[in-house]
Amino acid sequence: xxxxxxxxxxxxxxxxxxxxxxxxxxxxxxxxxxxxxxxxxxxxxxxxxxxxxxxxxxxxxxxxxxxxxxxxxxxxxxxxxxxxxxxxxxxxxxxxxxxxxxxxxxxxxxxxxxxxxxxxxxxxxxxxxxxxxxxxxxxxxxxxxxxxxxxxxxxxxxxxxxxxxxxxxxxxxxxxxxxxxxxxxxxxxxxxxxxxxxxxxxxxxxxxxxxxxxxxxxxxxxxxxxxxxxxxxxxxxxxxxxxxxxxxxxxxxxxxxxxxxxxxxxxxxxxxxxxxxxxxxxxxxxxxxxxxxx
Amino acid sequence: xxxxxxxxxxxxxxxxxxxxxxxxxxxxxxxxxxxxxxxxxxxxxxxxxxxxxxxxxxxxxxxxxxxxxxxxxxxxxxxxxxxxxxxxxxxxxxxxxxxxxxxxxxxxxxxxxxxxxxxxxxxxxxxxxxxxxxxxxxxxxxxxxxxxxxxxxxxxxxxxxxxxxxxxxxxxxxxxxxxxxxxxxxxxxxxxxxxxxxxxxxxxxxxxxxxxxxxxxxxxxxxxxxxxxxxxxxxxxxxxxxxxxxxxxxxxxxxxxxxxxxxxxxxxxxxxxxxxxxxxxxxxxxxxxxxxxxxxxxxxxxxxxxxxxxxxxxxxxxxxxxxxxxxxxxxxxxxxxxxxxxxxxxxxxxxxxxxxxxxxxxxxxxxxxxxxxxxxxxxxxxxxxxxxxxxxxxxxxxxxxxxxxxxxxxxxxxxxxxxxxxxxxxxxxxxxxxxxxxxxxxxxxxxxxxxxxxxxxxxxxxxxxxxxxxxxxxxxxxxxxxxxxxxxxxxxxxxxxxxxxxxxxxxxxxxxxxxxxxxxxxxxxxxxxxxxxxxxxxxxxxxxxxxxxxxxxxxx
Numbered sequence: 001x002x003x004x005x006x007x008x009x010x011x012x013x014x015x016x017x018x019x020x021x022x023x024x025x026x027x028x029x030x031x032x033x034x035x036x037x038x039x040x041x042x043x044x045x046x047x048x049x050x051x052x053x054x055x056x057x058x059x060x061x062x063x064x065x066x067x068x069x070x071x072x073x074x075x076x077x078x079x080x081x082x083x084x085x086x087x088x089x090x091x092x093x094x095x096x097x098x099x100x101x102x103x104x105x106x107x108x109x110x111x112x113x114x115x116x117x118x119x120x121x122x123x124x125x126x127x128x129x130x131x132x133x134x135x136x137x138x139x140x141x142x143x144x145x146x147x148x149x150x151x152x153x154x155x156x157x158x159x160x161x162x163x164x165x166x167x168x169x170x171x172x173x174x175x176x177x178x179x180x181x182x183x184x185x186x187x188x189x190x191x192x193x194x195x196x197x198x199x200x201x202x203x204x205x206x207x208x209x210x211x212x213x214x215x216x217x218x219x220x221x222x223x224x225x226x227x228x229x230x231x232x233x234x235x236x237x238x239x240x241x242x243x244x245x246x247x248x249x250x251x252x253x254x255x256x257x258x259x260x261x262x263x264x265x266x267x268x269x270x271x272x273x274x275x276x277x278x279x280x281x282x283x284x285x286x287x288x289x290x291x292x293x294x
Numbered sequence: 295x296x297x298x299x300x301x302x303x304x305x306x307x308x309x310x311x312x313x314x315x316x317x318x319x320x321x322x323x324x325x326x327x328x329x330x331x332x333x334x335x336x337x338x339x340x341x342x343x344x345x346x347x348x349x350x351x352x353x354x355x356x357x358x359x360x361x362x363x364x365x366x367x368x369x370x371x372x373x374x375x376x377x378x379x380x381x382x383x384x385x386x387x388x389x390x391x392x393x394x395x396x397x398x399x400x401x402x403x404x405x406x407x408x409x410x411x412x413x414x415x416x417x418x419x420x421x422x423x424x425x426x427x428x429x430x431x432x433x434x435x436x437x438x439x440x441x442x443x444x445x446x447x448x449x450x451x452x453x454x455x456x457x458x459x460x461x462x463x464x465x466x467x468x469x470x471x472x473x474x475x476x477x478x479x480x481x482x483x484x485x486x487x488x489x490x491x492x493x494x495x496x497x498x499x500x501x502x503x504x505x506x507x508x509x510x511x512x513x514x515x516x517x518x519x520x521x522x523x524x525x526x527x528x529x530x531x532x533x534x535x536x537x538x539x540x541x542x543x544x545x546x547x548x549x550x551x552x553x554x555x556x557x558x559x560x561x562x563x564x565x566x567x568x569x570x571x572x573x574x575x576x577x578x579x580x581x582x583x584x585x586x587x588x589x590x591x592x593x594x595x596x597x598x599x600x601x602x603x604x605x606x607x608x609x610x611x612x613x614x615x616x617x618x619x620x621x622x623x624x625x626x627x628x629x630x631x632x633x634x635x636x637x638x639x640x641x642x643x644x645x646x647x648x649x650x651x652x653x654x655x656x657x658x659x660x661x662x663x664x665x666x667x668x669x670x671x672x673x674x675x676x677x678x679x680x681x682x683x684x685x686x687x688x689x690x691x692x693x694x695x696x697x698x699x700x701x702x703x704x705x706x707x708x709x710x711x712x713x714x715x716x717x718x719x720x721x722x723x724x725x726x727x728x729x730x731x732x733x734x735x736x737x738x739x740x741x742x743x744x745x746x747x748x749x750x751x752x753x754x755x756x757x758x759x760x761x762x763x764x765x766x767x768x769x770x771x772x773x774x775x776x777x778x779x780x781x782x783x784x785x786x787x788x789x790x791x792x793x794x795x796x797x798x799x800x801x802x803x804x805x806x807x808x809x810x811x812x813x814x815x816x817x818x819x820x821x822x823x824x825x826x827x828x829x830x831x832x833x834x835x836x837x838x839x840x841x842x843x844x845x846x847x848x849x850x
Contacts, residue, residue, distance in 0.1 A: 183680035186640055187743070190659045191697055192667045205684035 024285040031281025037274025041090060048088040054081035056088050057239035064257075076260065077249065085241040086263055090223065090271065092153060092236055093243070097222035100160025105214060107161070108168025109207065113199050115169065116176025126169065133166045142225075146234050153236060156229075160222050168214060175210055179203050213283050220275035227268055243268045298370065299327035300504050301351075301472065306364035308346055308355065308528075320346045320359065322528045328521070330471070331502040335519030335536060337512055337551065339762040340733075343528040348476045348508045350374070352385050368472060387417050390465035394477040396457035400449035406433070406460050407445040410467065417468040432463040437493055454626075455486035462494065466501075473498075474506045479514065483625035483789060484833045491517060510762060512555055516540055524548050554767040556792035573652065574613040575751055575783045576637065581647045583607040583629075583636060606632045607807045614800075616750065617781040621798030621815070623791050623830065629807040630787045634753045637785065638672045650751065668698040671744035675756040677736035681728040687714075687739050688724045694746045713742040717772055734765035738772065745776060751783045758793060770797060791834045795819060803827045 025031050044051070054060055054071075063079040065071055072083040115126040133141075142159055149155040179185065180203070188198045227244025229235030236242040243264035250260035308321035320343045328334050336344045349355065350366060353373045365372045368389065376384055393399045400409060410429035414420050420428045426445075433441035436459040449457060458478055465473055475494070479487040495518060498505050507518050515522055515536065522539050524532040524547065532539055532548050543549045584605040607629045614620045624630045635641045637648055639659030648655045650670060659667055674680035681690055691713055695706040711721055717738040728736050737757060744752050754773075758766040770793065777784060788794045794801060801818045803811040803826065810824040822828050 183674040183676065184682040186674070187672070187680055190638055190640070190667065190672055191694060192660055192662075192664060193697070202682055206682070208684075 021285045025281050028281050028285075030277050031285070034274045034277025034279075034281060037270050038278050041094070041271045041274065044087055045091050045094045048091055052081070052084035052087040054084040056080065056084045056241045073263070077253065080239075082260075082263075085246065086243075086267060089241045089243040089246055089264055090267060092240055093223045093226040093230075094219070096153065096156045096226060097160060097219045100157045101164055101215060101218045101222055103157065103161035104164035104218070105168050105211060108165050109172050109204075109211065111165075112169040112172025113176050113203060113207075116173040117180050117199055117203060118195065123173075127173070130166045130169050138163060138225075142229060143234060146229075151234075151237060153240065156226065156235065160226070163225070164218050164222065168218070171210065171214060172207060175207060176203055179206055209283070209286055213279050216275050216279045220272045224268065224272060299367075300330040300332070300369060301328040302365075302367040303327070304365045304367075306347075306350065306366060307362045308343075308350060308359055309362045310356075310359045317362075319362075320528050321350070324364070324530055326523065326530070326533060328504060328506075330504055331498075332521060333498065333505040333507065333519040335515030335522040336506065336508045336525060337510065337515050337522060338525035339510065339551075339764065341527075342525040344508045344510075344525050345476055346528075347525070348391070348474050348506060351472065351474045351506055352389055352391050353381060354385075354391075386413065386465075386470070387468045388470050389472040389474065390468075390470045392458075392461055392465050392473065392475040392478045394480055396454070396461045396481075397449060399461055400457065402449055404448070405445070406447055406449070406452070409460070410445075410464060413464055413467045419468045429463075432466060433460070435466075435497070436460070436463045437489075453486075454482050455490060458482065458490055459493065462490075462497075466497065469501065470503065472504045472506070474508070476508045477510070480509070480511070484791070485625065485829060487514070488833045494518070512540065512551060512763070524551070550764055554763040556767070556770075556790070556796045572615060575616045575651055576612075576614040576655075576785070577649045578610055578612045578637075579647050579649075581607055581610040581633075581636070581644060583632060583641075583643055585632075585641075605807055607636075610807075610809060612802055612809075612812065614751065614783045614785060616783055617777065618799040619777070619784040619786050619797050621794035621801040622785065622787045622804060623789065623794050623801060624804035625789060627806075628804040630804050631755055632807075633804075634672065634755045634785060634787055637751075638670065638753050639667075640672075664698065668694075668747045669750045670753070671747050671749040671751070672753040672755065673737075673740050673744050673757050676760050677728065677733065677740045678760075680740050681736060683728055686725050686727060687719075687731075690728075690739060691742050691746050694743060698747050709746070710742075713746055716745070716776065717742050718768075732765075733761055734769060737761060737769055741769070741773065741776070745780065745782075748780070749782055751785065753785045753787075755787045756789070757786075759788065759790065766793070773797070791830055803830065 052072075057080065059079040060081050061071060061075050061079050063075055063077050065075040065079075067074045071081050073086060074082050076082050076085065111126055115123040142163060145159045145162060146155070149158060185198060185202055188202050193201070226235050227242065227247070230237070230242045230244035231248045233248075236245055238245065246264040247261055250257075250264070254261050303324055303326050306321055306324040307319065309317040309319050312318050324347065326334075336347060338344050346356070346359065350361065351368075351373075353366075353376055355361060361374050364374075366374050368384075373381075373384055373389075400406075404412075407426065407429055410432060411425040414425040414428050423431075430441045430445060433444055438444050438456060438459055444452070444456065444460070449460075452460065462478070478494075479490050482490060491514065494505075497503070505519070507515060509515055519536050521534065522532075522536040523530055524539065524545070526547050532543065532545050539548065540552060543552060582605055610633065612620060622630045622633065632641070636644045637655065639655070639657065639662055642658050644656055646654050646656050650666065653666070655662070655666065655670070685693075688707070688710055691710045692701075692703065692706045695701045695709055696703075699706075701709065710724065714721055714723060719735060719738055719742070723731065723735070723739070728739070731739065737760075741757075757773075758769055761769060773784070774797070776782065784797070786794060786797050795815055795818075798815050800812070800814050802809060803818070803824070805826050811818055811822055811827040813823070818827060819831065822831060
């Protein structure tokens, strides 16, 4: 057998990688592209305030200035630094998405495994509730929830969590059922392991791959959703910077200064494209088939 | 009379891409020729490149693979250089493939008739009659009962053997000059396989088609093919007349392959000690079992409700002595796995008819005493499914030690190493995950897990049917040694009669949930009681006899 030699992209770094799956992932340009985009976005989200030093909501100069050393992308319609707002426009949405989706996955995993492995009446009850919740149009559900929970940014976290829990339950339940069919679960039952031991020791470790994928994909989807909400006036509100909100502000000047519309849209789409490329590549390399993803 | 060969393979080399600039050679410098109407068998262990070669005959490579060098002439045309419409006409028109799994090669939502008529139209192969009539003729030629009914059915409504016949019919639509069969009967029962092989042999003779037959089963090749190609690691190691290759193998590799085939003649003699009248370790008396039995089946009001399903097991009685092996043979659906599941406690409902060492062994395993759970172990068919992909070998074997012997991780380590050595596994395996082991190693880890419990009875459900013959021989040898050393009893289930005969002191033949024959191994092999056992013996004996006696051709 010929030995698997190392791809040429980053010869020295690649040789240090022990995991062949990671090496496989990094040999695909699309995956690397996705990883780089996601890395940039994460970097901006964490270090944004130190990169763009202007206060995002303060009126720092005359409105609609052209780019200069002071204001790298000029100022917006009311005189705020546009560069600072672009750099920081994803922070809040990403933070809210991360916590909201994590919460949804936590609850979704607990209920999904229970429904999938215990089965029977428990499964029946959980899944009928899921069906009922998923039959409510999403925007209507969000509108009701924001009205109930208030328009605070922190209130968006439970809203996102509630919206994303149901899909997570379905995905985790489906995967749990297919895992439960396998003989290592039979073997554990024959050893007399308790249900909870089987869930924790045998089933859960096999869900980590799919949970990673779910986390990344749902976060990018949640960011888009929050932007849509902000655009409609249900999500993040002024003066907090947000790409969805900035697109909405730009509606009035879209024909004279398309710049204001295109930049936030570009930021938003680069995040989503990046996450999708990254997840596609990584799940291919680590052997998580796309059919397992709900 | 020397003619130009029908098929001429020259310097064929096929490589798989494994990284951006690394490749793995799957086929290396393959050269051979084949005359019109000849039959060629390709044998070798899994991963030797035999399926890649089979697909090359259709100018097809799996994703990631490419033909790096060489030509493949069929009737003087290099088919590897065909493209577009030429290729479309060649595939299915002049050459056809019969793949291993007929269910995945048929589209679930199309009827058998739709499958065939579509192909017939595509190749304009109706020959003056309607495509429907042509399809029905083909189905009739496949010796399928009631072609009209089959024509209207969907793939899932057919049995495995019927599906494979339909796929063969589809291959024959355009009367190709070359048919490639890739393990077409591996998924079938032995008696069904026998029928399908007879059919293929008959069709091949009638139409004088060139046949390429890929299989890991040397018996099948011996039956079907005049010539044989033995492959190892992408290279041809031996080639020639089947008869001479199998009777006078020239290479060590071919000798190993042939030696590894379990033969009925070599069945072990029951040792008197093992069948002595000691108290049996397992007794089953008059066991009946039906899946999903309605709770009040006897009630008068259920007369009009759905008919209760046929019983899976009926009136099963057997005993196993400590340290001996009871082999259970039967085809799929005969209830042999259900029997193991009932003893193991994976399914409920044996109603106290199973006793283990004098104590009733009832209900589910979770409800049994810990000591009983330890003493009855099970080894599953497919180690890829029975080993948790996220657990290391150390965790897999160590878990029963923690549960049944209360060992700590540190204490269990020595015992795990000891078990690994008993099963010829290197100690370096300890930290590995199942996917980093070969199939044979995985199954040995599963066996080690069972023996970690120091069991008195091990239920073995088709434990070697996923393995290559040479690996199978090794695993069976290890299991026999373990049995001697630990005085463990086996309930050994398999569809493969020679394997069961090789392992067992007694054999029980199951058909449709009933015992057809139950006696010691020698009696079953030499004086079978039931016609069913005789039929089963014939299906294997013909095949095994070929290699041993050199009586290769024209038996069919």
